[in-house]
Amino acid sequence: MDALVRELQRAVGSRYVLTRPQELLVYEYDGAVERALPGVVAVPGSAAQAAQVVGIARRHGVPVVPRGAGTGLSGGAIPVYGGVLMPMTRLNRVLEIDVAERMAIVEPGVVNIDISKAAEPYGLRYAPDPSSQKACTIGGNVAENAGGPHCLAYGVTTNHVMGMEIVLADGSLAWVGGRRHELPGYDLRGVLIGSEGTLAVTTKVAVRLQPLPEAVTTMLAIFQDEDDASNAVSAIVGAGIVPAAIEMMDRLTIQAVEPAIHAGYPPDAGAVLLVEVEGLSEPVAEESEEVQQVCYRNGATEVRVAADPTLRERLWAGRKTALGALGRLAPNYYLLDGVVPRTKILEALRRIREISGEYALPIANVFHAGDGNLHPCILFDERVGDQLRRSKEAGAAVLRTCIDLGGALSGEHGVGLEKQEYMDLCFSDADLDAMARLNPAFGAGDTFNPGKVFPTGASCVELLQHPAIARLGADAFV
Amino acid sequence: MSNVTAADLARALQDAGVAVGADTAPYALAGVEPLAVALPTTVEEVSAALAAASGFGAAVVPWGGGTRQGLGSPPSSYDLALDMRGLDRIVAHEPADLTVTVQAGCTVGALQAALKRSWQWLPLDPPLPGRATVGGTLAAGSAGPLGTGFGLPREMVIGMRAVLADGTVVKSGGNVVKNVTGFALDRLHVGGLGTLGVIAEATFKIVPTPLKEATVTAAFASAAAAADASAGVASIGLPMLSVELLNEAAWARATEGLSLRPEPISAAAVQPVNPEAPVEPAEERTWHLVARVGGRPAAVIRSVDAWAAACESHGATVGWVEDAESAALADRVADLGWHDGPPALAVRISVPLSQGVDAVTTLGDAAPAAALSVTRGVVRAAWAADALPDDRVAYLASLRERVAALGGTVVVESPTPIGGVDPWGPVGDAFEVMRGLKEQYDPQGVLNPGRFLGGL
Structure with a gap:
């Protein structure tokens, strides 16, 4: 260990190598609940230093776990096998904004929203907007293939990243993808995005920028029940409209939000939809009119419309504070990230209600309805009886429901530690074996973020000792 | 490489329940005909055919409509043509979900016609859509003019079933539009020219047809x-x-x-x-x-x-x-230059967007029909058989040199191989990883052997 630390100190400088327990504690957790202490923290100040850190760790036979802002909700940044934790947060420069080519090259530690802020003077933005965009880094977004409310119209991280500079396990730097639209060869960029930091470390990212929309209109539609709201979602998409975002909150969420922020939701509201359309002013005017009509036809009691930024922000306020407000209802919650085809939302919510009854735990739903990306939030108190165990079992039942309805385990949070034991609900052994072969192809071995994504064969009892239960701050937003 | 005989291969396929074609001539590549043609109609039969072929170490070339078989080097060996056109079904189309699952052998044209009934489309525009199959278009991986509005074909794929060289059927993704469950193996097959597996079925996110x-x-x-x-x-x-x-x-x-x-x-x-x-x-x-x-x-x-x-x-x-x-x-x-079928010679140039004009003009007076996709920096050019440059090798070498100076690459597509011209050009960064992928997914080297970048 001493030799490892000395070499890391030579590589990145003594002040950027942390070894004292009180320093390491800061890096033992992320947005999920699993914890594990790193052996040592080394913070590189350049891509070359990151490559050196990887080379040193490899020689010493210890893993490297890259880390961005630590906002991940599936345990992706937890160093379960110790080793070197490598925060990428010193690499936080926007290196280049190329207005003509509508792209930017940024370092991995750049915070998501800062790309759009840097591009805004040129009338451009970076489209994917994870709900943690004020904190999360683009490097972490690449690792998890992050989404966000506005991915309905524009797609997720992989659709906006043109290429990355990476460090391979042998400590070499390479570019995959890049400035050009077509490159011969396999799409290494594409398999690395969403590989949760297990195959390589990202040291630069080339992202595509898009013009800012000329007009944006936000609508908040209030429904008497979830069924009507779900039907409205299908009807909007079925009418040939693809809004920038369609978000939904259910009755329980509304009951938590209203006393917290006084958004003005009627006390008997069963569900609200937030729908945002954007683009040229003419189609935005037409589409917002049609969305309102569709909502009223599907039983909306009221639709509030805002085109002004301040008023739009007010309509979003309830949605953005929903998760924090749920903390008023119970001390703990277990936040899920399942996906169903959007035509199955109604059925999924119905079954989630049944699961809630069966396990005698309230489940709130606040989610990206347009994508069918559910965020059921199981509310419980770990100090009371077997609620912890029941929350875990209810979570498994919800994920099984998503799969039964033709969906998936995770829409945007990643598998990480949280869902690795559920992977066989989605994939056969042959599928998982094929995914595992990426590791030797990249020569990764146990170098990067080991112990993630794939089932470890841990029994249910062991799992219960490590429930992935989020304890997020009041400003958390998924 | 394999010493399998035509009779052995045909018998093994038939024993595996896969129909065998009578005529190998339409499947000739660079003058070489395969020993046998497999005509599967289900994913299971594709799997059985590949398992049978790999038992002999027989080299397999997947076939769709054949419109892009001029892409890549001729196969270094060629025993079996795997004609995927029998898998031509639309498996599922849920209009309100804006998703469609289709078998690889369905033509792009047939798929578009079916989607159009719901006022939807898949914004993919390969040349010759009436012949080009979904699987072949994905394997070739490049976008037509619609790439401007919708990006590369890979952006539309949300799930896939592919069959590996040994017959293993592998699923990745799913049929939901947002999904980070497991690694995105489909990305390897889109643009992978069938060298890591054969695309059997793909699920796309689709869009409403513009009003x-x-x-x-x-x-x-x-x-x-x-x-x-x-x-x-x-x-x-x-x-x-x-x-x-x-x-x-x-x-x-x-x-x-x-x-x-x-x-x-x-x-x-x-x-x-x-x-x-x-x-x-x-x-x-x-x-x-x-x-x-x-x-x-x-x-x-x-x-x-x-x-x-x-x-x-x-x-x-x-x-x-x-x-x-x-x-x-x-x-x-x-369809630029492909109206009557694949042209005698075609090139795709990809440069940084700001170099697009230089790239399309550098084709010079020998220039055939050429088009620059202005916001993507991609140039397509095609030559008819009676208008080829006098010295193709010298012309292409010089073109490559000029495009390299612009920071770009040239991919050469030709139904007949041009001696001395590597269709892909030099390999880039991380080629060792690409070699590693080939070793992992096709260790016998039987899928489209030698046809891809760097001889993979």
Whole structure:
């Protein structure tokens, strides 16, 4: 260990190598609940230093776990096998904004929203907007293939990243993808995005920028029940409209939000939809009119419309504070990230209600309805009886429901530690074996973020000792 | 490499329940016919055929419509043609989900026709869509003009079933539009030319068909003026489908026999189409910008206005067509040089966007039909058999040198191999990883052997 630390100190400088327990504690957790202490923290100040850190760790036979802002909700940044934790947060420069080519090259530690802020003077933005965009880094977004409310119209991280500079396990730097639209060869960029930091470390990212929309209109539609709201979602998409975002909150969420922020939701509201359309002013005017009509036809009691930024922000306020407000209802919650085809939302919510009854735990739903990306939030108190165990079992039942309805385990949070034991609900052994072969192809071995994504064969009892239960701050937003 | 005989291979396929074709001649590549042709009709039969072939170490070439078999080197060995066209079903289409799952052998044209009944489409526009299959189009991986509005084919794929060399069927992704469960193995097969596995089934996210479309055509005295005009318009977020800059030969081929009557317009007032309007003469013009927009009528009208104004202010003569005429012209532009089947020689150049004009003009006087996808920096060019450069090897070597100086690459596509020309050019970064992928997924080296980048 001493030799490892000395070499890391030579590589990145003594002040950027942390070894004292009180320093390491800061890096033992992320947005999920699993914890594990790193052996040592080394913070590189350049891509070359990151490559050196990887080379040193490899020689010493210890893993490297890259880390961005630590906002991940599936345990992706937890160093379960110790080793070197490598925060990428010193690499936080926007290196280049190329207005003509509508792209930017940024370092991995750049915070998501800062790309759009840097591009805004040129009338451009970076489209994917994870709900943690004020904190999360683009490097972490690449690792998890992050989404966000506005991915309905524009797609997720992989659709906006043109290429990355990476460090391979042998400590070499390479570019995959890049400035050009077509490159011969396999799409290494594409398999690395969403590989949760297990195959390589990202040291630069080339992202595509898009013009800012000329007009944006936000609508908040209030429904008497979830069924009507779900039907409205299908009807909007079925009418040939693809809004920038369609978000939904259910009755329980509304009951938590209203006393917290006084958004003005009627006390008997069963569900609200937030729908945002954007683009040229003419189609935005037409589409917002049609969305309102569709909502009223599907039983909306009221639709509030805002085109002004301040008023739009007010309509979003309830949605953005929903998760924090749920903390008023119970001390703990277990936040899920399942996906169903959007035509199955109604059925999924119905079954989630049944699961809630069966396990005698309230489940709130606040989610990206347009994508069918559910965020059921199981509310419980770990100090009371077997609620912890029941929350875990209810979570498994919800994920099984998503799969039964033709969906998936995770829409945007990643598998990480949280869902690795559920992977066989989605994939056969042959599928998982094929995914595992990426590791030797990249020569990764146990170098990067080991112990993630794939089932470890841990029994249910062991799992219960490590429930992935989020304890997020009041400003958390998924 | 394999010593398998035609009779053994055919018997093994039949024992595995896979139909065997009688005629190997249509599957010849670079003058070499395979020993046998497998005609599977289900994913299970594709799996059985590959398992049988790999038992002999037999080399397999997957086939769709054959329109892109000129891509890549000739196979280093070739025993079995795996004709995927028997898998031509649309497995599931849920209009309200905007998703479709389709078997690899379905043609792009047949898929579009089926989606159109729900007023939806898959924005993929390979040449010869009536022959090009979904699987082959994905394996080739490149976008047509619609890449401007919708990106590469890989952006539309949300799930896939692929069959590995040993017959293992592997699923990745799913049928939901947002999904980070497991690694995105489908990305390897899109653009992988069937060298890591055979695409058997793909699930796409699809989009509503635009309510209206129109195409602005503008004749410019120089490519640079056209690019300047585009740069101004492209930044305002119009609903672009494609922006192609065609040279004179490409324009002539695109409009040949088409009863196209572009209406001359002034930016001030967009008038409805008048079918009696004459085609604007363009004798001294050499470059034709073809900008296609689609969306709600109001947005389309405004886009046409914006394009017309920008082009006129750069000295162009401007016209426009709409709806069916616009779509017909788009088909021709997508088919560039492929109208009568795969051309004798085609190249795709990809450069940083700012180098696009230099790339399309560097093709020079030997230039065939060529088009620059203006906002993507991708040039497509095609030569007919009677118009090939005198010394193809020297021409392509020099072209590659000039494009490399622009920071780009040239991919050469030709049904007959050109001695001394590597169709892909030099390998880039991380080639060892690509070699590693081939070793992991096709350790015997039997899938399209030797055809891909760097001889993979």
